Amino acid sequence: MKDDFAVLESFFGKTFYTYRNYRDAYDYFFDSNGRKGWERESVDGIGIAHKAVYEKYKDYDVDILEKAVEKIIAMYARNCNKNYDNLVSLKCIQPDVAHAVLSREPVITISDIYTLADKLTLNNTVFLTLGGDRGNSEVDWEPGFRAIAHVVKAPYGHGYRSEAKYFKIDIKLDVVLPEAMTRNDFLDYKSAWNVTFIGPELKRDPTQAVGSITYNEAVAVVRCALDRFPEVKDSLEKIFSTTFMNKVYGPTEKLLSVMVNHGETDEAALCRKLNSNLIKTQTADDFTFFAENVLFYGVPGCGKSYSVEQRYESQITYKQCKVRVVFHPDYTYSDFVGQVMPVLEKVKKNDGTEEEKLQYKFVPGPFTRILDVAYANHQEKCLLIIEELNRGNAPAIFGEIFQLLDRNDDGSSKYAIYNSDIANEVHKDKLCPIKLPPNLTIVATMNTSDQNVFTMDTAFQRRWQMEHIPNKFDFKTAHVNKHLPNSKISWGAFAQIVNKKMHTVNSGFGSTDDKSLGVYFATDNDLDNAKRFAEKVLKYLWDDAFKLGRQALFSNCSEGLSSVIEAYEEAKGDPLEAVLLQEIYKEMQDEMAKAERKAAEEAQNEQSGEEPADDAENEPAETPADEE
Template identity: 70%
Template sequence: MDALLHNETTKGIIPSSNILLYGVPGCGKSHMVANKYESKVKEEYTIRVVFHPDYTYSDFVGQIMPVLEKVENKDGIEEEKLQYKFIPGPFTRILQLAETYKDQQCLLIIEELNRGNAPAIFGEIFQLLDRNDDGKSKYSIYNRDISMALYDEPNKPIELPPNLTIVATMNTSDQNVFTMDTAFQRRWQMEHIPNRFTGESLDEKTINHVTKHLPNSEISWGAFAQTVNKKMQTANLGFGGTEDKSLGVYFATDNDLDDAERFAEKVLKYLWDDAFKLGRKELFNDCSQGLSAVIEAYEDAKGDPLKAVLVPEVYNEMQKKMAEMAAEQAQTAEEKTSEEEAAESAAEDNPAQKPAGEE
């Protein structure tokens, strides 16, 4: 790496803490990670890992593995021999970076934290997550392999340094593969990512995505998703919480919304197989022939395909939501225009004085 790069201090550019972003699938957690944290840290000081059911402590921290290395024999001749060495995992590697480049902010990103058995994956590292105000661990642990990898000393205590940020994402708790106890969760700074389809806080990309019409339909993605999510909350679907099954604003991509087959196979199939599995008649107007018939009816519809497969009441609600969203958008545009006109009027009433010496 460029030596000049190491002289540019970035320590403290983001908080040195453990941050856990959570929300419904597709609400924008990874987008938030990229914009708020990853974009501010140099790529070479960032490590990303994804937890899953088979992910283990050894995968995360590191493990002893056989490697071929060149060693000198008794005659002084180099030859390859099988050696057993500690191979650092993502956690140890980010500590190595933070220890080597103390003036650089380092970032460990853990996607899908609750898709793996997080307490088991962290093991004794769990103790390090308690931090002081400067980001340094309150308590240290002893781990010979990590100590040797970091300091080349077997008994030096390990702690999280003040230039390391850990950011993790997880879906809301209703549909976890693994649950996380309170003792583990309290060591994270929890940040809920709202599933917003409307409001002034939306950026232009999200606004365009939300207002995009579904394939061959007069209904927009925003009106569809909000109506379906509301239906989940009011219908008796046989389970307690519905938030984790809600459609996130980016549950469907722009490409999904451009293609009827992709939309049906991704969104309609999900609603049939999962979200409305115990209450399909609340959403679909004909459940007698199964999912394949619903998808075929959607793809082969002559008019609006949603009208062909959804309960009329639900489709009507989507039309009402379209009108509400249009009215809200018009009001927001009007308010923005009024603010701009007021600003222009104020500028005219208080013209800037010319700099001294100008006529």
């Protein structure tokens, strides 16, 4: 019994005598234990919590209670008997281990270890980091510190790789963090620096994937994890003793970045920091919520930019709260964020006069400008629009800003980055962490797959809310129903038949979605002018969409594009009939007739109050050839 009390004392911090007094208070109500106890009329005076336990379990058999107590004591004994000065940090890069951790498998085998066997003892605590190169296709997890476990099977299987030094261990997970914690997350916790595989690295990590952690380092790591994820508190208290957790809850040394001018005291600099730059102390409630990362994609001309305008730009009150940028193959990180450039500035001379001199200063790019505006106007919705996202090397252009795209529920960035140029421009403090505020939305557009200049990896894409803009030709709209110059065929009928033929002709050459004519590929002005239509639409179909199958669309391919455009512009009748195959032109006529019939039926249904029938039911039987 005394040993059991010692276990509880070590874990919960209460003395042996306290637990003995609790026991003595109940002895009076149990005749079988041979101890008299404290004479009292009822258990009411013992305490509400203890009485509740007594009332719940008083009728259980003694054997059952003893077994339950043995299990409870054994659980706490495993934790309180740990040597917290002999903790281990373990880094795993094997996909099977990473997947086992993330799926919270009960027991996980770690192999390929050959050092620190004396520290990987039974029940010892292991701080588990998932490694891996994001550029590796097998790494589908976020690298970083992810879990705390304990050893359930000490080193075994020595020599399983034909070398005696290699062995395995089995671990059991005690807590898995909701998200991976990178080294940057531990920057403010000085005691966590140089924690092997976890904290900021001032000295090289060991080449072997196992390292030691001191007591104070473990406290710092747990404190940082607890500050980041308060919801794991109960799990941590089950892993570590009260003494350890009291250390975690106690004062912790954290670093505060302060810019100190020459001749200024540290105290004065700190006061200046606390009393200036109020925007950094604002809470999420101070901001207007308008935060998403949205990526519209679809064929050229399907209405991506129109969707951006209608759904996002229309909500912006002031033009300075909106920045638009277009990515292209030569666009770089420096163009997007900003760069140090020579600028002419007036400088005072010793005699008090001014002269212009060349100075090198940071010139902010579109991202830094809109970030500055968003923080300075926290009650206004701010918008960064990126057109043609995949025309540039988007992951390279974003650089470390990529990390900011992970958002909290309030719209702010989950993780901060450190960039002295951005911090100085936005916060006037080079050491201030950078995050996206809740009032800044980033909206991007891109065309579909085959014509991409650069591909985007899954890790980058998943940080965006992807939304496909369908290429929908609605014959109720004036633009779709608008007839082509000097033609009986509407833009909608022309584009749909051409797209259908395009998919047939190019079916063996991969996806043709990105080559389709979008509903807004041609503007109203293009549809009013025969020359503009020919130079824009017919030229595109000849040079690109039907490059490998022009004979499937055009009636005369022998004399080149110029002859096609001349025939179209100089046609006496319908110019489409002059340049397209007769069967293609006939399909367009049929599409026009179908649209007219459907419009007439819908008009009739509106008058009668009936629901319109499905297209399949509205489609009339084909007219026999001899009755046409």
